[in-house]
Amino acid sequence: MDGLRCVINAQRSAGDALTQEKMWLAESFAIADRDGDGQLDRREVATLLNSLNVSPADSNIIKQRAHADKLDFDEFVQLYNQLSRRQLRLSHT
Numbered sequence: 001m002d003g004l005r006c007v008i009n010a011q012r013s014a015g016d017a018l019t020q021e022k023m024w025l026a027e028s029f030a031i032a033d034r035d036g037d038g039q040l041d042r043r044e045v046a047t048l049l050n051s052l053n054v055s056p057a058d059s060n061i062i063k064q065r066a067h068a069d070k071l072d073f074d075e076f077v078q079l080y081n082q083l084s085r086r087q088l089r090l091s092h093t
Contacts (some may be wrong), residue, residue: 011082
């Protein structure tokens, strides 16, 4: 029974961490969205990524992800995950 509680608590902690990260990204996105239209242009995306300690070094990735030169929140989260995972992978090699 104690093992089951430990597993359940570990899953809750992981879920809570993901929820907290998404809330943190949403708050950061809203601050970066200066005109309040729910989208970020390339400059705002680059500035936000820099403030989140993720280098937008590969501008081609940003260009591929930006539809009509803007990203909505969901597209930004996908980009953030792609770049931050890539950065982690590169730092471990």
